[in-house]
Amino acid sequence: MPCMSLADLPTPSALLDVARLDRNIAAMQARARALGVRLRPHVKTTKCGPVVQRQLAAGAAGITVSTLKEAEAFFALGVADILYAVGIVPTKLPAVQALRERGCRLTVILDSIDAAEALVAHGRTHGHRFDVMIEIDTDGHRAGLAPDAPALPAVARTLVEGGAHLVGVMTHCGASYACRGTAELVAMAEQERARCVAAATALRAAGFACPEVSVGSTPTATFAQHLEGVTELRAGVYAFHDLVMRGLGVCITDDIALSVLTTVIGHQRDKGWVLVDAGWMAMSRDLGAGDCGYGLVCDEAGTPLPGLRVSAANQEHGIVTRDDGASDATLAAQLPVGTRLRVLPNHACATAAQFDRYAVLGRDGGVDTWGRFNGW
C-alpha cells in the first residue's frame, strides 16, 4: 500500500518507477510473443517478488536465476519452473535435489564431461534424476561448449546414460554488451541463435532428444530478427534498463525505471563540485561503458539535467560535476545544500544490489516499498 510520498524518502534510496517497469515488462513479453518463443526472465537484476509476479502475470514462462538463494526465495513465492544458469558443481547438488524433491522444477546447467560425471554420480548415489541443460558457447565470452565440440555429444551421453534428464541446450551471449551499432547487435543475435540451434541439431543428429533451445541477453533479445529453432528467450536487465542499455540503443533514457534518490550535502564552489550522499555504496562501482561516470543526474521529479553526471565517488559521497569536467560556479546556486536529485545507474543489476528494498513510485504519486534480497 502506498504509505508515503517521494518527499518523505530518506536518501540514498533506490527508486523504481512502476509505470516504466510495467512498460518494459510488456515490451519484452510482446517481443517474445512476436518471435514465437516463451520468455523466461532472469531475476538476478531485480530479486524482487512483486517484479517477478508482474513478469509472470504478463506471460513469462518460468524464471532464470543466478543463485540457489534466488531459486529458494522464488520457489517459496510459488514459482516452480526455474533454470539455475550458472554451471553446477557437486557441492550445490544437495540443495538442488532438496528443492526438486519439494516440487521445484529446477534445471541446472553444465558444460564438461567432468561436471556431467559428477552430477550423474551424485544422482546415482542419492537416487535422484536431475534436469540438465548443456551450456553452449556462442560468443567466446565466458562458459560453454562450442556447437561442434566433440565433447558436446559426449556430455549428452554421460548425462543420458547416467540417468539424468537432458532438457536441451542454452546459451547467453554476453558479448552483445560489447557491440557497437544496430548492425553488430543484429548479427550477434543471429550468431547466438544460429550457434545454439546448431548445437541442438548436432545433439539430435547424434541421437539425443534436445527439446529445449534457450538463448538470450537483453541486447540480443531486443535485436533478434527471428528465432527459428529456439524455444525460449532469457533476458533480465530489460525490466529496469540502465545507461549501458541506453548506450547500446536497447532503450532510451525515458525507459530507465531505476534511479537513486540523493541529497546535495555540500559544494566545492571553485571546482564546480556538488557533493551528494550517493557514493559508490549506493551506485555500485560499476562504471558501465565508461562514458557516464557513476551515473547521470535528474531533478527530484526525474527530469534529466543535461550535462551533469556523478563524475567521482567515495563510499558515501558522490561528486556531481558538468560532464565536460569544466568548473561551473553556478552549480552551487542551482543545487544548494538539501536539493534532492535522482541518479540514473550505469548497470541496474549492480546498483539495485546495493539496496535491500525499492521505493516504488506509483502512477498516483504514492510510494510503496518492495523488498529485494541479496547474498547467497
Added chain:
Amino acid sequence: MPCMSLADLPTPSALLDVARLDRNIAAMQARARALGVRLRPHVKTTKCGPVVQRQLAAGAAGITVSTLKEAEAFFALGVADILYAVGIVPTKLPAVQALRERGCRLTVILDSIDAAEALVAHGRTHGHRFDVMIEIDTDGHRAGLAPDAPALPAVARTLVEGGAHLVGVMTHCGASYACRGTAELVAMAEQERARCVAAATALRAAGFACPEVSVGSTPTATFAQHLEGVTELRAGVYAFHDLVMRGLGVCITDDIALSVLTTVIGHQRDKGWVLVDAGWMAMSRDLGAGDCGYGLVCDEAGTPLPGLRVSAANQEHGIVTRDDGASDATLAAQLPVGTRLRVLPNHACATAAQFDRYAVLGRDGGVDTWGRFNGW
C-alpha cells in the same frame, strides 16, 4: 560458537581470518598510542558488532560511521561515542536528534555557512544543541573548507552564536590513496596533520574553543611521523586490509584478513580460463589500483597461488587466468571443477559490502558466523 569447518562453507562466502584481524587491530591501536592520540575506528569497512567490540577492547575511543544506520546499529550495541563523518543535511537532523536524546553522543560534520545555518535553525526550532565538527579540506580530494578560508571562522561563529557546540575540526585525506612510495605517503600524512592543525589554530585565534583535532585515513595513519596538535586518529580499512593497501605499502599480503571463498565451476581450456563462482556480485566491481584484476588467487587454505588473478567477472562468474594473460593449458588440470580457492579483494570495504555475514576462521580451525549489515 564455531559450528562448522571451512570445508562445509557454501561458496561464495566472505572469509575473515580472526588472527589477522586481531593483529591488524592491535597494530593500529599501538600506532595511535605511540603517536599520542586516541583511535576512533571507522566502522564503514566492517559494519560488524564483534569486529567493533574487538577494536574497543583493544583501546579504541569511540567510532566513526558513514551512515546513520551504522550509528543506530552500534548505539544499540552500546557504543555511545560516535562521529558521523558525512556532511549533515537538515533532513537527517531529526534522526540525529532522536539518537542524541536517547543518550548517543553523536557528533555531526559540516563545511559551509548554509549547512551551519540550517543546523542551528533546526536546533532552535526543536530545542536541541548539536555537537558539530567543521570539516577541513587538507588534500583537495572531496569536501571541507581550506584552513585559511574566510568561511571557516564564519561557520564557527554561526554554530556557536546559534547555540550549537563546536567540538573541533576533522579531515580525511583520501588523496593518500593516490600516493606512490613512502616519501609521498609521509609527506601526505604531514600535510593532513599540518593543515588540520592550522585550521584549529585559525579558529582559536578567532576566539573559538576547538578542543578536538581529528585526522586520518589508513595510509596516513600508517605513515605519519608525528601527530603534534592532533587529538584523534581515524582509520577503517586497516582492520581487514586489502590489495590497494598492499599496493601502497601499508600492509603485506599476509595481513589481508578478508577473502572470498569460491569454487571452480568450469574451464575454457584453449584460453587457459578457469571459471569460478565468485563474480562481481561477490568481489564487487571495485578494480582497486587496476593491477590485480578483481582479486588475487590463493588455495583453499589461504596460501597465495602466484601468478593467478580473477581477470574478468560477470555477476556470478569470475574468470581466473594467469596474470600475464597467457593461455595455460595446465590450469584446468591444476584446478579441476570443484576446487575451492580464496580470492583476496582489491578493496575490502566494497567486497565486504556484498555480503550479509562473515565466515570467521578461528585460530582452532573452527568457523563462526558474524553478521554484518548494509544499507541506510
